[in-house]
Amino acid sequence: xxxxxxxxxxxxxxxxxxxxxxxxxxxxxxxxxxxxxxxxxxxxxxxxxxxxxxxxxxxxxxxxxxxxxxxxxxxxxxxxxxxxxxxxxxxxxxxxxxxxxxxxxxxxxxxxxxxxxxxxxxxxxxxxxxxxxxxxxxxxxxxxxxxxxxxxxxxxxxxxxxxxxxxxxxxxxxxxxxxxxxxxxxxxxxxxxxxxxxxxxxxxxxxxxxxxxxxxxxxxxxxxxxxxxxxxxxxxxxxxxxxxxxxxxxxxxxxxxxxxxxxxxxxxxxxxxxxxxxxxxxxxxxxxxxxxxxxxxxxxxxxxxxxxxxxxxxxxxxxxxxxxxxxxxxxx
Ligand code: NAI
Numbered sequence: 001x002x003x004x005x006x007x008x009x010x011x012x013x014x015x016x017x018x019x020x021x022x023x024x025x026x027x028x029x030x031x032x033x034x035x036x037x038x039x040x041x042x043x044x045x046x047x048x049x050x051x052x053x054x055x056x057x058x059x060x061x062x063x064x065x066x067x068x069x070x071x072x073x074x075x076x077x078x079x080x081x082x083x084x085x086x087x088x089x090x091x092x093x094x095x096x097x098x099x100x101x102x103x104x105x106x107x108x109x110x111x112x113x114x115x116x117x118x119x120x121x122x123x124x125x126x127x128x129x130x131x132x133x134x135x136x137x138x139x140x141x142x143x144x145x146x147x148x149x150x151x152x153x154x155x156x157x158x159x160x161x162x163x164x165x166x167x168x169x170x171x172x173x174x175x176x177x178x179x180x181x182x183x184x185x186x187x188x189x190x191x192x193x194x195x196x197x198x199x200x201x202x203x204x205x206x207x208x209x210x211x212x213x214x215x216x217x218x219x220x221x222x223x224x225x226x227x228x229x230x231x232x233x234x235x236x237x238x239x240x241x242x243x244x245x246x247x248x249x250x251x252x253x254x255x256x257x258x259x260x261x262x263x264x265x266x267x268x269x270x271x272x273x274x275x276x277x278x279x280x281x282x283x284x285x286x287x288x289x290x291x292x293x294x295x296x297x298x299x300x301x302x303x304x305x306x307x308x309x310x311x312x313x314x315x316x317x318x319x320x321x322x323x324x325x326x327x328x329x330x331x332x
Contacts (some may be wrong), residue, residue, distance in 0.1 A: 001323050002064075004040035006032040006072070007049035010184060012312055019316035028247040037061035045319055047071060054078040059086060067091070067327075069318040071311055080332040091329040097307040098252070102154030103197055104301035105113040105229050108253035111295045112225050113197070114140060118292060133180040136196075139163035144195030145189070147230070148177070152201035156181050167191050176324060192219040197227065204231030212236065229301040232258035243286060251293040255301045257282055266302040272277075291331075 001124070004026040005016060007134055013027045026040065032052035040046055047069040048054065054068060068078060068090045075092050083090050089234045111117050114135035122129070141185055145152045148170040156166050173185050190200060198220070202208045208275035212226065213236040226249055228235055237258045243249040257280050279298055283289060289296050314329065321328045 001027075001045055001223070002043040003045040003046040003047070003319060004028065004032075004043040005117045006030065006052050007234055008047070011137055016316055017308075019313075020319060022325075032058065032299045032313040034061060044269070045069070045322060047315055050074060050077045052077065052126040054083075056082045057085065058118070059088070063124055067319070069131060069315050069322070070314045075331050079292060084332050089118060089322070089327050089330060091322070091327060092331050093311050093314040094329055096304045096310040096314065098150035098154050100304045100307040101151045101229050103304075104153075104255065104297070105155050105201075105227055106158055108227050108255065108295055108297070109138070109197055109199070109225065112227075112251040112253050112293075117295050121292075127177075128284060133228060138197075141196040142167060142194050143163070144169070144186075144191035145183070145201060146191065146198065147203075148172075148174075149201060149228070152199075153177065153181070156183050167194060175327070188216060190192075191192055192216050192224075193221060195224060197225045199227040200234050202230055202234060204233045209233050210236040210239075212237040213242070214228035220248055222248055224248070225250055226252045227254075231256040232256040237286075237288060244288075244291060244293065251295070252288065253295040253297075254288070255297045257286055257288075257296075257297055259286075266299065274291045 002024045003020060006028045008016070008027050009029060019027060026043070029034065030036065032040065032046065032048050032054070036058060037058055038061065042064055043062065044064050045067045046062065046065060047073045054077060056079055059065065059079065061136050065088050068083065068088060070078060070092050070270070071089065073093055075090060080090055080091055086195050108225065115133045119133055139162060142165045143305060145155055145166060145168040148156065148168045152168065152170070155166065160182060167190065168183050169185040169186060169188050169191055178185055200212065202211065211234050217239050220243070226240065234260060240249065265320065283298065318328050
């Protein structure tokens, strides 16, 4: 089959050549647009990332097209209705990073619980004293997990490995999972009152905006650590600042910042070659980041070699399945 793969860097091309042996492959680092669609007009299969807008106009330029494999979870860049009308199947990469984000969550928890960041900065300054660097064990502590979807459940599994107790909050409860993974569902207030560490794993929307605000932060166990790898808007920054000032919250670890609407989500960050100027500006101006009990990472919880490889592997599988008459991860 003739397959054109767009938005694909060189290191990915080698992998795809091996996985799709026997097919005619065309690689393009650039997006698919009306300026280069001509080069793919004989192809039955194309693969794109989110910057190639697959509009009616583009589809008209690809008369032989039968299948699109997007290298992303989202597929809003593809006119799926038009694809259906033209009998073009579309597949995506439904999951790639739940364990990746969960592992980063623990990198952040441990940075705070064992003062890794403070120790590192001190050592860089030639100061090897340990005063003020005493941490605490995770074993026996209570972790409050807010959101028990793909990532939250992985966080719970890892927490169990550390010997932690887990309280969890979600609008949907699964008693079977709670029994198997040995966690307890609780209200937000109960989580606030009993958790030593609270980690957020909810989507950001109108219902979850500032879910961690003044009210919840006034109910937390004194000295709690707050971890956010979801979206900045889940936390009211001013309320967190006040809770840190009053030492109700002993530390916060943030992979995301409020104001994140200004910056791109992880699907888009994946293709960032230049520094993300908006994130840089936001981070520099963010008053929270100047505190030594706040750890910040620039939206990298998803960004592991294996997560990127999983995107590639699933995309290659989707294409390979199609060439063998099967369609996997179909969205239309
Ligand atoms: P998911 O959709 O599998 O889980 C979300 C959970 O939140 C679900 O169990 C759902 O029932 C629950 N939920 C939704 N709205 C709720 C509400 N109003 N009240 C109570 N529970 C509610 O999502 P997943 O994959 O676990 O991801 C969670 C979030 O992590 C994403 O929405 C995204 O914002 C963030 N994320 C961050 C990354 C990073 O690099 N920092 C990478 C990937 C995801």
